[in-house]
Amino acid sequence: MKYYIIAGEASGDLHASNLMKELNVQDSEADFRFWGGDLMQAQGGQMVKHYRETAFMGFLTVLKNLGKIKANFALCEKDVLNFRPDVLILVDYPGFNLRMAKFAKKHGIRVHYYISPKIWAWKEGRVKKIKAYVDRMFTIFPFETEFYQKHNYEVSFGGNPLLDAIENRLNKEEVFPDFIKRNKLSEKPIVALLAGSRKQEIERVLPVMLECVDSFPEHQFVVAAAPSITQEFYASVVGELKVEFVYGQTYDLLQQADAAVVTSGTATLETALLRIPQVVCYLTGGGRLLFAIGKRLLKVKYISLVNLVMDKLIVKELIQQTCNREMISEELNRILFDKEYRSEMLYNYQLLHEKLGGAGASARFAKMIYEDLQR
Structure with a gap:
């Protein structure tokens, strides 16, 4: 079979x-052609565009890059x-992928959507497009x-592929002394900082x-640096603040x-599945007015996937005004030193793991996709 796959960011590349x-x-006889990243490339096939060239986030960024975005659509459609695939497999990335779903449907190409866009939280009206253009939706x-x-x-629904990614991760048996030696870190216990993979x-x-670093002198703060972001960019953001970086080693x-x-x-979900206590931070651009408008449009009670899946507050969410030095430090102090709270x-992480259905999701989804195409 011929598979054309479109993933627009690092998590999509992984799954x-x-x-x-x-x-x-x-x-x-699987034949792959795709938009994605290095992990997909390692599985074989032909990469058309790397997600570094296609990830545009935020209204102003999209506006500035309209020419590139239109060119990407034209290139992808052609x-x-x-390639004339047996199936177009779309991985999240709705702004681009829903348009490609419509295009493929128009030209008689079967469309599978693997990992649903988060329309349950935002833009619920997009469900009409999914019903019209997507032959089969796979949810996680x-x-x-x-x-x-x-x-x-x-x-x-076939479970969550993050469980597979975590179960099959490299260096799974690595111990702390070997990790810090390999990455030239100090012997202090680590607080990991996961600030996302997009520049904005x-x-x-x-x-x-980073404002809370000085409040925890007995710990070292280490940023999980995204492979697609340069050292120079991180340096421009961090300035003189004391922090370490490890690239492409989040797990x-x-x-x-x-x-x-x-x-x-x-x-947030990856951190929970790896059993690491966390505090969740969320800041939007555009100030209080834009956030207030966005909050009214949201259809969910929580912003972190951990809390959404469990349908209750498992991890603290610090949003906008509450996402500040004092609040982050306070919660970090609790998850580090309050044994009962930790x-x-x-314990709730274990319940989360069970609710997501266990390992083997990627294989279950692959079997469903292949059997659907055979029919």
Whole structure:
């Protein structure tokens, strides 16, 4: 079978690569062409564009890059028609992928959506486009299945592929002394800082995270640096503040950390599945007015996936005005030194793990996709 896959960011690259690995098991003649990243490239096939060239976040950034975005659409449409895949597999990234779903449907190409856009939180009206253009939706959270049932659209839940990524991670057995030696870090216990993978969010949230460093002199603060972001960019954001960096080793870093300060998103779930106590930070651009408008449009009670899946407050969420030095320091102090508070969070992490269905999701999804195409 011929598979055309579109992933627009680092998390999409991770999940799509694991899906490709399992599709190769199901289909010995699998032929991949894709938009993605290095992890997908490692599974074989032909990469058309790296997500570094296609990730545009925020209204102003999109506006400034309209020419590039239009050119990317034109290139993708032409490339899909030339490749003529048996299926177009879309991985999250809704701004781009929903338009490609419409295009593929118009040209008689089967469309699978792997990892639903977060329309349950924002822009619920997009469900109409999904029902019109997507032949089959694969969901990774139980609450997503419930959301689509409400809209009379059948979806397939197969568990969460993050469990596979974490279970199969490199350096899984590495111990703290080896990790700090390999990365030239001190012997102090680690607080991991996960500030995202996009420049705009890093610029907003990392300086605020770093304001609490001086309050914890017995710990070293280490940033999980995104491979797509240059050292020069991080240096311009951090300035003279004392902080260390490790590139492309988020799981390795979390595994060795005592606690983590995490920007909202997939990273909150990864941190929880690795059993690391965390505090979640969220800052938007555009000031209080824009945030107030956005808050009224949100359809969910929580911003972190951990709390959303469990449908209760498991990890503290510090949003906008509450995302400041005092509040981050206070919560970090609790998850580091309050044994009862820390134990309760870890217990809820175990319940979260069980609720997500266990390992093997990537293989289950690959089997569903291949069997659907055979039919």
